[in-house]
Amino acid sequence: MKFLCVECDQQMTFARRELPGDGTLAATFKCPKCGRVVAMLTNPMETQLVSSLGVEIGGRTVPAEPFEMVRANVVTGGPAWSGDAQERLARVPSFVRGMVKKIYADYAREHGITEITPAIMDNARTELGLEGM
């Protein structure tokens, strides 16, 4: 991937890379002659494609760690469930238990919660309008 400053007919040089944290990527390139800076912005899907190749825009500054992609990208499991929360979940009818578990797990993930407790379940029910679950 190279960028050309058409006006100067000069190859632009990589300046910096930013990962805003919303799944997108920003990489800036600068014309060494006129100083113009352009930014390449990728959407989450494009960013994911780059990530899947195990490469870094702008070049690697440190060697790859073992299982770097797997550790960074594979969902290794949902949040933990406290004993009380597990008991409460067990009282949900079995034919909807999986769906209910997923709702709470998704809620926990979205809120950065690592352990689901009855209090967390209550908050989720209130916020998501799930009274009765």
Place this chain on the structure above:
Amino acid sequence: MRTYHQLTDPDRSGLGDQIGAQRKRVAERLAAVRRIVAVMSGKGGVGKSYVTAHLARGLARAGRSVGVLDADLNGPTIPGLLRDSDARRATQESPEPASGLDGVKYVSMGQFLEEGSPLSFKGPTAESFVWRGAMEAAALREFLGDVEWGDLEVLLLDLPPGMQRYIELCDILGNPPSVLTVTIPTPESRDAVRRAMRAAVDHGSELLGIVENMVGGELKGTAGDDLAAEFATAVVARIPWHPTPDTWNRLAAQL
């Protein structure tokens, strides 16, 4: 306006060099592995993982150093077949392979996932088919390039049904692996396995032979013999419904 190839300054991202470094890492890691064998079929449910695990154990019992890479990322079964309760912890924390029954070394996506959880990746959920295949190939590359297998006489690759993973392997390894084919006796299996064997031949893989599994029961047919004749290879084992360790020892002796 000049084109890409007319811009001669080096590309600082060096994406091509980064990919090259990945290939080099795989090649260096596998330099001490004398033989890489893909256990494949093209047909699901014929017992590839079962054959792989027991073949590996047979090799290990014969004193040969053997590893298994569970390349079935979406349906990993090797940890269950080689049963080692400590394996998950061992592999998540270090690039050392787990050690299973009879001392078989192995690595599997199953060691990274919660029990019963499907393989899923962080990332945009819409149209994930665009990037999911590339993620799986990258995971396979890391298993090949990052696991410290050490000196191995044989590394068995347990492939999922279909041809995609085999083709990815050929790309990642640079050279096509040898292939051991698994079928069941039925004509339906024969027809599906034939396609896989044809693809393996087309990619330049050496055919090590055919294992006909689930022989002697309700499954009727001559798939093993038919495929052996068609591809000028041998049926190296016919596995009954209740094989004994001797069954696997005999198969291992042929590899």
